[in-house]
Amino acid sequence: MSYAIKEMFATLQGEGAQTGRASVFCRFAGCNLWSGREQDRVDAACTFCDTDFVGTDGEGGGRFQTAATLAHAIERVWQAHAGQSGPRYVVFTGGEPLLQMDAALIDAVHSYGFEIAVETNGTIAAPQGIDWICVSPKGGQALAQTHGNELKLVFPQATHPPENFSGLSFSHFWLQPMDGPERAENTQAAVAYCLAHPRWRLSLQTHKLIGIP
Ligand SMILES: C[S@@+](CC[C@H](N)C(=O)[O-])C[C@H]1O[C@@H](n2cnc3c(N)ncnc32)[C@H](O)[C@@H]1O
Numbered sequence: 001m002s003y004a005i006k007e008m009f010a011t012l013q014g015e016g017a018q019t020g021r022a023s024v025f026c027r028f029a030g031c032n033l034w035s036g037r038e039q040d041r042v043d044a045a046c047t048f049c050d051t052d053f054v055g056t057d058g059e060g061g062g063r064f065q066t067a068a069t070l071a072h073a074i075e076r077v078w079q080a081h082a083g084q085s086g087p088r089y090v091v092f093t094g095g096e097p098l099l100q101m102d103a104a105l106i107d108a109v110h111s112y113g114f115e116i117a118v119e120t121n122g123t124i125a126a127p128q129g130i131d132w133i134c135v136s137p138k139g140g141q142a143l144a145q146t147h148g149n150e151l152k153l154v155f156p157q158a159t160h161p162p163e164n165f166s167g168l169s170f171s172h173f174w175l176q177p178m179d180g181p182e183r184a185e186n187t188q189a190a191v192a193y194c195l196a197h198p199r200w201r202l203s204l205q206t207h208k209l210i211g212i213p
């Protein structure tokens, strides 16, 4: 199968337990919870998305016909920044990466020595072989992926209180303040929740704070 990629770039992971880690970000086009068009946002299952994932026209984007060609492109982005240095790390995000990720891609990227992370809304079960799974539940949607490395809940979401997730099988539980016009209030509310519920920790979108992609 072919893969539709919005953009691909090197940066530091800005969120969650891998914050600060050198990464290639590979952003898939398309999502199952929003079309990506502003006029559809109010009626979407996920209404607060901070990302443009429509089309394949971003930096390093395109349509890749095979897993091998996409893996090679990821390898070239890594090489351009880190050369032969490791550990190599790629974050598949989107859009919703689990609409397109498959065994062929996972194998091809592993063959270049990458650890593979995914950022997913959790509505589609992950294929075998992903090394770091971050699930971020959205807008009352049921979870198909109920275990992983970290659960990162954008906060607050009326339909999705943290209590609904704290019993699931994850190693880290994060509250990430919802960005938008109420980011400051949402951050204070997340701080208060974490203070009262120590299983949860605060995840700031550090890349936005320092102005990197
Ligand atoms: C753009 S999403 C793409 C991956 C996947 N579709 C998902 O929702 O997890 C990447 C990360 O950004 C988070 N995110 C999206 N919009 C946000 C916002 N307005 N404020 C804070 N985090 C946000 C998501 O929850 C997710 O953890």
Ligand SMILES: Nc1nc2[nH]cc(C(=O)O)c2c(=O)[nH]1
Residues within 6 Å of the ligand: 011, 012, 013, 014, 015, 025, 051, 093, 094, 119, 207, 212, 213
């Ligand atoms: N630096 C950086 N870290 C991120 N962590 C998750 C992101 C995403 O959009 O999936 C993201 C992103 O867009 N940039």
Ligand code: SF4
Residues within 6 Å of the ligand: 031, 032, 033, 034, 046, 047, 048, 049, 050, 051, 053, 094, 095, 096, 121, 138
């Ligand atoms: S599920 Fe993820 S990519 Fe899709 S609209 Fe929501 S935040 Fe954006």
Ligand SMILES: [Mg+2]
Residues within 6 Å of the ligand: 050, 051
């Ligand atoms: Mg982002």
